Amino acid sequence: MSEIINLTIDNVPVSVKEGTTILEAAKKINVRIPTLCYHQDLCVAGNCRVCVVEQKGADRLLPSCAMPVSEGMEILTNSLKARNARKHMIELLVSEHRADCTRCYKNGNCELQELSSEYIIGEDGFIDLIPYKEYTIDHYSPSIIKDDSKCIRCQRCVRTCNELQKIGALAVAYKGKDMKISTFFEKPMFEVVCTNCGQCINRCPTGALTEKTYIDRVWAEINHEDKHVVVQTAPAVRVALGEALGMEPGEIVTGKLVAALRRLGFDSVLDTDFTADLTIIEEGNELLQRLKKALVDKDPDVRLPLTTSCSPGWVKFIEHAFPEYLDNVSTAKSPQQMFGALAKTFYAKKIKVAPENIVSISIMPCTAKKYEADRPEMRSSGYKDVDYVLTTRELALMIRQAGIDFASLPDDDYDSIMGESSGAGVIFGATGGVMEAALRTAYEIVTGREVPFKNLNITPVRGMEGVREATIKIEDPLPEWKFLDGVELKCCVAHGLANAKKVMDAVKAGTVGYHFIEIMACPGGCLGGGGQPIPTNEEIREKRTAAIYREDENKPIRKSHENPEVIRLYKEFLKEPLGEISHKLLHTHYRARNRY
Amino acid sequence: MANKKLKRLDLVFKDEKDTESVLKKTFSRSNADVINDLISSGLKGRGGAGFPTGLKWKLTADAKGDEKYVICNADEGEPGTFKDREILSKVPHKVLAGMAICGRVTGAKKGFIYLRGEYRFLLPGLNEEIEKFHKLLEKLDCRFRVEVFTGSGAYICGEESALFESMEGKRGEPRNKPPFPTTSGYRGKPTVINNVETLAHTYSIFKYGPEKFQDLGVQDSRGSKVFSVSGDTPNPGIYELEFGMTLQKFVDDFGDGDTKAVQVGGASGFCVPRKKFGKTIIGYQGRLQGESLPTGGSMMIFNSSRSMYNVLHNYLDFFVEESCGQCTPCRVGTQQLLLGIEAVKKGERSSSYLDKLLELAETMRVTAKCGLGQSVANSFASIVENFKEEMIY
Ligand SMILES: Cc1cc2nc3c(=O)[nH]c(=O)nc-3n(C[C@H](O)[C@H](O)[C@H](O)COP(=O)(O)O)c2cc1C
Ligand code: SF4
Ligand code: SF4
Ligand code: SF4
Ligand code: SF4
Ligand code: FES
Numbered sequence: 009m010s011e012i013i014n015l016t017i018d019n020v021p022v023s024v025k026e027g028t029t030i031l032e033a034a035k036k037i038n039v040r041i042p043t044l045c046y047h048q049d050l051c052v053a054g055n056c057r058v059c060v061v062e063q064k065g066a067d068r069l070l071p072s073c074a075m076p077v078s079e080g081m082e083i084l085t086n087s088l089k090a091r092n093a094r095k096h097m098i099e100l101l102v103s104e105h106r107a108d109c110t111r112c113y114k115n116g117n118c119e120l121q122e123l124s125s126e127y128i129i130g131e132d133g134f135i136d137l138i139p140y141k142e143y144t145i146d147h148y149s150p151s152i153i154k155d156d157s158k159c160i161r162c163q164r165c166v167r168t169c170n171e172l173q174k175i176g177a178l179a180v181a182y183k184g185k186d187m188k189i190s191t192f193f194e195k196p197m198f199e200v201v202c203t204n205c206g207q208c209i210n211r212c213p214t215g216a217l218t219e220k221t222y223i224d225r226v227w228a229e230i231n232h233e234d235k236h237v238v239v240q241t242a243p244a245v246r247v248a249l250g251e252a253l254g255m256e257p258g259e260i261v262t263g264k265l266v267a268a269l270r271r272l273g274f275d276s277v278l279d280t281d282f283t284a285d286l287t288i289i290e291e292g293n294e295l296l297q298r299l300k301k302a303l304v305d306k307d308p309d310v311r312l313p314l315t316t317s318c319s320p321g322w323v324k325f326i327e328h329a330f331p332e333y334l335d336n337v338s339t340a341k342s343p344q345q346m347f348g349a350l351a352k353t354f355y356a357k358k359i360k361v362a363p364e365n366i367v368s369i370s371i372m373p374c375t376a377k378k379y380e381a382d383r384p385e386m387r388s389s390g391y392k393d394v395d396y397v398l399t400t401r402e403l404a405l406m407i408r409q410a411g412i413d414f415a416s417l418p419d420d421d422y423d424s425i426m427g428e429s430s431g432a433g434v435i436f437g438a439t440g441g442v443m444e445a446a447l448r449t450a451y452e453i454v455t456g457r458e459v460p461f462k463n464l465n466i467t468p469v470r471g472m473e474g475v476r477e478a479t480i481k482i483e484d485p486l487p488e489w490k491f492l493d494g495v496e497l498k499c500c501v502a503h504g505l506a507n508a509k510k511v512m513d514a515v516k517a518g519t520v521g522y523h524f525i526e527i528m529a530c531p532g533g534c535l536g537g538g539g540q541p542i543p544t545n546e547e548i549r550e551k552r553t554a555a556i557y558r559e560d561e562n563k564p565i566r567k568s569h570e571n572p573e574v575i576r577l578y579k580e581f582l583k584e585p586l587g588e589i590s591h592k593l594l595h596t597h598y599r600a601r602n603r604y
Numbered sequence: 605m606a607n608k609k610l611k612r613l614d615l616v617f618k619d620e621k622d623t624e625s626v627l628k629k630t631f632s633r634s635n636a637d638v639i640n641d642l643i644s645s646g647l648k649g650r651g652g653a654g655f656p657t658g659l660k661w662k663l664t665a666d667a668k669g670d671e672k673y674v675i676c677n678a679d680e681g682e683p684g685t686f687k688d689r690e691i692l693s694k695v696p697h698k699v700l701a702g703m704a705i706c707g708r709v710t711g712a713k714k715g716f717i718y719l720r721g722e723y724r725f726l727l728p729g730l731n732e733e734i735e736k737f738h739k740l741l742e743k744l745d746c747r748f749r750v751e752v753f754t755g756s757g758a759y760i761c762g763e764e765s766a767l768f769e770s771m772e773g774k775r776g777e778p779r780n781k782p783p784f785p786t787t788s789g790y791r792g793k794p795t796v797i798n799n800v801e802t803l804a805h806t807y808s809i810f811k812y813g814p815e816k817f818q819d820l821g822v823q824d825s826r827g828s829k830v831f832s833v834s835g836d837t838p839n840p841g842i843y844e845l846e847f848g849m850t851l852q853k854f855v856d857d858f859g860d861g862d863t864k865a866v867q868v869g870g871a872s873g874f875c876v877p878r879k880k881f882g883k884t885i886i887g888y889q890g891r892l893q894g895e896s897l898p899t900g901g902s903m904m905i906f907n908s909s910r911s912m913y914n915v916l917h918n919y920l921d922f923f924v925e926e927s928c929g930q931c932t933p934c935r936v937g938t939q940q941l942l943l944g945i946e947a948v949k950k951g952e953r954s955s956s957y958l959d960k961l962l963e964l965a966e967t968m969r970v971t972a973k974c975g976l977g978q979s980v981a982n983s984f985a986s987i988v989e990n991f992k993e994e995m996i997y
Contacts, residue, residue, distance in 0.1 A: 183929045
């Protein structure tokens, strides 16, 4: 069906498939057309009109992002008519915008700012509309700040929340001059179904949606003499931080990350990957226990499938949307919160610092983690287990503020204990990673043998497909797991909440017989998290993914249960998986929330 | 002047009770013949954009799709316009017959009347009429059915793609085009959307044949047209007139003797000053370069007591509120035009700022996503250019 269409763009001939837009065709010949409402991850809106181009012989200009090519078209992307119109669009957007860039969080990283400097929007523009407008700045959420006065109404956030996440927390309200992006009944973000995933932030071209930053508080803690500041770094940070500091997507910067944190003045530089390994031990045992209860004890109350719990956006989503399935969610805390609970108990004792003098900071690819750390359930050490959460972006900012030349930093190693991790802990950062890590361990517990995949790479659970399924047959298990002989373990992996919803709808409809489901709220998993460097798109996420799997393969230890520090932790402190201390520190519970 | 009166026509409103024979006659012919009649009649859409109706039906008939729809646009949101309301309350069977024939030739089984929210009072009568009509269709072994959908009240929902969105339960925002309704309309299916008056005209064409329709009007503007006359006139109301008269003739008939300007086509139309009355012909080629003029048929007369600044201010107020707010040129542009003429009037900006605003209006015309934003420039430029003094002093 797809025919080849021939056209010229800026007098350069180009041939593309039928249905290609002018914008895509232009990209093919390296002609950049400015855009604002367009985003590769989203459906086309065509509302900013910044991308207009001239078609020879046509009266009206064409929105290149929305207009498919046609045979013989002669497109001029930079004719005077197109330029003038484009400049008008930028001037208009700026006139409706509280453009105080020097005070703005997105200063230097803003698509509107970039375009207005490119087109030199002078002083004698249109009338400033901001004094005529009412706007609100919502900073009640622990994760997100929404500032209407910085919004250009491109609806990227609305499309993100509706299409990628199927949450619908953001919608267009009112019309005409009052049109704006709003929440249900204009409530603050923290009172509605918003999961704090931050995907909208990642796609907002301006400073209208940003993370709530805690940089200054962290600086203050670092410089507080009596405080011992402990920092943990999530798996996905190390494959993305470089992007925010001038490096190419897909570079692994683990060693530099550790070095930079030490330079910034953190007292202990530790790794969330360590507690990722720990999560696998607890959650893996939980899965096996549930399977035993279901298959041997025939306990009617046991809930399967078990779902993962490490993505706080997913957890809040299920609390809102499928509260009847809360008992299916693993009670194991996320690695961040396991770390926090241990930092002020086990670790504090180890380094002989009073827990009230420990400040626990985490560096996360995620904005929902800020909210997770604030949950009232997350105080099992007797203190706030994680005091402050910074995103990858915030850390990059701190590194720049400190004048550190990141690229030239020598590699450094994590402190011990709680700094060691296996490759299984690293791949938590990619969709499918928790599943793979869990299978590497659970299979071995049950059979005494390694998972039957070449190089331990369980490729069926990897990839970018929204929902993936895999079945692993358990054969010839150890005597105590005899009941699992011949059982086909049915696994499912989903990323992005739209896909999570699909899976849960299927579970609810009873059309699938999964035992274990991994769900990550963000596209690509944590490496595509709402706190990661901007921009994001499929290509960038794939490069980060490749980096994560490289990091895994480079690790001498690939399985969580072989992490020597984890083994030591059980021996010295926790005693056994799912034991009494684990229950107190490492497990949690959930609560039903309303559906809007 | 011998007779200042323009001839009143009675093609649309004549209450003919022969729906059955018209349907029978038309159903017995081939689809291609029916469409060809419509094409040769020269009928163009009366909803404003003036798209040839026969071609629209043909494109939809040719479009692939197992499901197709016929939609009668009765959103009539243009202030001061109520011709569609009159047609629906006086001769609804003509509109229904037009829809059924359209369904027959395009392959659509289902029709909707998108009724403006404020016209809800028409519902009981209309539903009764539809019930009668369904019985007739059953008798003729035709499976086409019509349903009324009551609109939400926003002006923009009269724009065809926003209308589909609204019918689909979404926010009434115009879509990108292409794809056009003929291939992807309501629920993404091939759809004919026609104005109430357009459909009523098709009835006459199928009854009397295309020649009779052809005989009326001039060149590209054939047939009669229903006008809503308002403003400074002793005779406001609905009039069916022949296409192709000059504005001078119209003013001689309807003006109060002191007419300074006429706004042709409502807020999105053009303002014609007295000196151009003689040269302006009412019909498609009379509309300067106009296209996409929502709800054609509004004729608003202004006498010399009117401030054209106030007239323009009112129009801009309307657009500032009624824009869906989706696209930059329209949402922000309308606010800038409004505040801009205020600033010039108050002396906060020099009169040369009007030139910047005219350039902006032109940009809006060539960049806005739908007819609303595209046509703001019509009234803006025609009023500012013809009544510049009134804008400044
Ligand atoms: C802002 C706007 C409002 C419109 N409102 C109406 C309306 O109320 N009724 C109508 O028939 N067409 C309206 N139109 C035109 C429709 O989009 C469409 O062109 C028309 O219904 C097609 O029917 P026709 O071909 O019979 O004219 C409007 C267009 C725009 C841009
Ligand atoms: S959002 Fe962008 S343009 Fe607006 S103030 Fe911030 S940096 Fe400047
Ligand atoms: S943070 Fe996530 S859930 Fe909340 S509004 Fe943004 S995209 Fe929607
Ligand atoms: S909040 Fe950001 S993404 Fe959403 S419409 Fe405004 S500018 Fe666009
Ligand atoms: S031109 Fe106006 S009404 Fe039309 S889509 Fe744009 S903002 Fe909405
Ligand atoms: S990028 Fe094309 S209209 Fe916004």
